[in-house]
Amino acid sequence: MGENETAAAEAGRDFVRDIVQADLAAQRVQTVVTRFPPEPNGYLHIGHAKSICLNFGIAQEFGGRCHLRFDDTNPVKEEQEFIDSIQEDVHWLGFDWGTHLYHASDYFEQLYAWAEHLIRAGLAYVDDTPPEAMRAARGTLTEPGQNSPFRYRSVEENLDLFRRMRAGEFPNGARVLRAKIDMASGNMNLRDPVLYRILHATHPRTGTAWCIYPTYDFAHGQSDAIEGVTHSICTLEFEDHRPLYDWLIEHLPVPAQPHQYEFARLNISYTVLSKRNLTRLVREGVVSGWDDPRMPTLAGLRRRGVPPGALREFVRRVGVARANSVVDVALFEATIRDTLNPVADRRMAVLRPLRLIIENYPEGQTETLPAANHPDAPERGQRAVTFGREVFVEQDDFMEDPPRKFFRLSPGREVRLRYAYLVTCREVVKDAAGQVVALRCTYDPESRGGNAPDGRKVQGTLHWVSATDSVQAEVRLYSHLFGRPDPGADGDVMADLNPNSLEVLTEARVERALADPTQRATVQFERQGYFCHDRDSTAERPVFNRTIGLRDTWAKVSDKRQAAGTAAAPARTS
């Protein structure tokens, strides 16, 4: 590492780390404490991964700690299912909160006491104004709001009313507790924000113990203070809340003075990341569930075969800044490939089989050939593949009338079957409809392993699978859930769905070594992409999800030619 790189690393990689480092250096904080504060009302997605990596990453790098805290202040939206999935997902991503698992609901009693403190200080009051009237009195972005007629109630009356709110004497919406700040503030959050509302609902953790619940603003900063959080990192839309965050910390006898910092949330092209939209996709059955492999949820990405390290690396590559931005989904895909390439075992699988009959190979004979698990990593060993008189190759790897530069099989052309032999196409077999159903070939017995003794070269190397010693499998090919880079830009995101985001192939054939569904690691199907067993997989009926395809420059060239009308892409025979 050169001096510059060292200096860069020491300076921190983003503005948040710079702040943390400066605070540590100036001794403003002894131990950095961060927190990841999800609301358990949905599944975690890749946008959360950015926040998780930032918070846990900073704690790790600077020798501090990071808490997992559920922001469970709204029982009508929150569920245990989400509380469980969030913990599973954070762990899967590679982070651990140790004993520091907390809930805003752990602090309800303390929060309540602080609310009374505010009332006694004349800084909060119970307001009987109905919701609609309150909205009207809040003013607009350009006009100040009006003081509530209940703003000047006595401390005694406020205390009495607030206690009766807690006691359950009033129905939902009848009254709220508000901070007394400034109805004329340019910052809407300071126009006497609601601190407590009445919600007769069962809370996943506190049950029916409470019927009043603190709002986000009243719970968050105080929870940070209770836990000794030093750097409360959130997204940009909370920037306007910071003055309120600070106001509460200043006026309450909290045990610490945490500070809030905001960064830009993650956006990705061809993707939707808002909880509302993700929930819609699930509820409306567009996808099979929160863990549908097309979903940007951590559960979906995991099922898709994306390793957690790819998420961490992606977040690192994206960086952390304050400018709203949309990251090209291609960066994410490149990161997945880069992460998988050095570690994924290679296997052969034929997605759309075309029978290849080797006429001069003895009938009934088979042999096993060694194939490298990873050509660039010999230490990963080999597995045996079976070769015989009939094998399957990819339909896309044959063209009866190929364009120039097509390096694969066509009448009279010789290619290599990877790790096996050189074969030459002698005859095309068609059915009554004129569809290609098989190829008759000859092989060079001297080319065992893939090289001819005379040193002649072939342009193409094809993957293949034995017709007799392969297993039929289902392969699910996924592509972007949305058909445009900015789904919803014209209105409804549902109108931008990609109708071909899932293609199911049921006739695929995979080599024997792939039939074990307990092998969960993502592998590379040579020349095609990265795949992993879906949880639907069984030994009799393997099911694979395509994690991501390999880069395919031939497809790119071929598409360009097609667009230019110069040549046709390989025609599928079925």
Add this chain to the structure above:
RNA sequence: UGGGGCGUCGCCAAGCGGUAAGGCAACGGAUUUUGAUUCCGUCAUACGGAGGUUCGAAUCCUCCCGCCCCAGCCA
């Protein structure tokens, strides 16, 4: 003409007064029993615009333009 932010290559993003990092994408080329990988090379006289300060500005000042967030008893 309320308040708060942001504008550096097609997409992210460093840069913090001393003469534009890096990644992705794209485009060339080498190697290759994966048209993959790997490897080389090209890719911002220019930092939203206009003025100004300075020996020197993406970095400081002024004005202008554009985009984002806020009027939940959501978070």
